[in-house]
Amino acid sequence: MDRHPPRRHRHPPQPGHRPAARRRLDARHPGRLHPRGPAHPEQREAAALGASLAEELRAADAAIIAVPLYNWGVSQHFKTWVDLVIAAAGPTTELLKDKPVLLVASFGGGFAAGTPREGWDHSTPYVERILRDVWGADLTTVRRELTMAAANPAMESLRDLAAEYHAQALDAAATAGKNLARA
Ligand SMILES: Cc1cc2nc3c(=O)[nH]c(=O)nc-3n(C[C@H](O)[C@H](O)[C@H](O)COP(=O)(O)O)c2cc1C
Known part of the structure; x- marks a missing residue:
């Protein structure tokens, strides 16, 4: 006797029902949507957006990307962008291979060696890992710290240093910009 009779739905599938497997991410390719395609309109929109963002990077000759520090971590906006691009292009596609890319990283506070933070x-x-090591960019990073010093009374004693950092960052950005224009 068959000890495992076929399982039956207690309720017949409703119109519009899609098997759970269609909605799952593809476990073999983390970060990619299921090969049979996203099931819901919102997923299809997200996939289309990811594809157009990936295409924008693929088509670019160079890129300038500004990323602030938010609560000591990567901004959710940058992370969401990365997630969409990688979902569309896959985790091993070098979308910026050997292209000159300038990362401008800005910080309200200071993070120099020997300081409390x-x-x-x-x-x-x-951010550097993604741009250089995942997407293959020829990366230059310009840091600008203490951006909040001018506005925050508690950072008044740091304003001269902030002005120095500002001048250095402008210099570094101008040099990087010229290299980028020549590339
Ligand atoms: C939500 C939020 C969180 C922030 N967290 C930090 C932080 O943890 N450390 C820091 O140094 N600056 C922090 N800042 C300051 C920004 O990094 C800094 O102002 C940067 O220059 C901002 O660029 P933006 O004005 O273009 O966003 C934060 C700013 C915001 C809006």
Whole structure:
């Protein structure tokens, strides 16, 4: 006797019902949508947006990307953008292969060696990892710290240093911009 009779739905599938497997991400390719395609209109819209963002990177000759530090981590906006692009292009596609890319990383506070927040910038290593190591960019990073000093009374004693950082960042950005224009 068959000890495992076929399982039956207690309720017949309703119109518009899609098997759960169609809605799952493809486990073999983390970050990619299921090969049979996204099931819901919102997923299809997200996939189309991801594809157009990936195409924008693929078509670019160069790129300038500005990323602020938010609560000692990567901004959700940058992370969402990365997630959409990688969902569309896959985790191993070098969309910026050998293209000159300038990352401008800005910070309200200071993170220099020996200061209390040394090591608290948990954004830039991730951003650089994606741009250089995942997407293959020829990357230059310009840092600008203490952007909040001018407006925050508690940082008044840091304003001269902030002005120095500002001048250095402008210099570095101008040099990087010229290299980018020549490339
Ligand atoms: C929500 C939020 C969180 C922030 N968190 C930090 C932080 O943890 N450390 C820091 O140094 N600056 C922090 N800042 C300041 C920004 O990094 C800084 O102002 C940067 O220059 C902002 O660029 P934006 O004005 O273009 O967003 C934060 C700013 C915002 C809006």
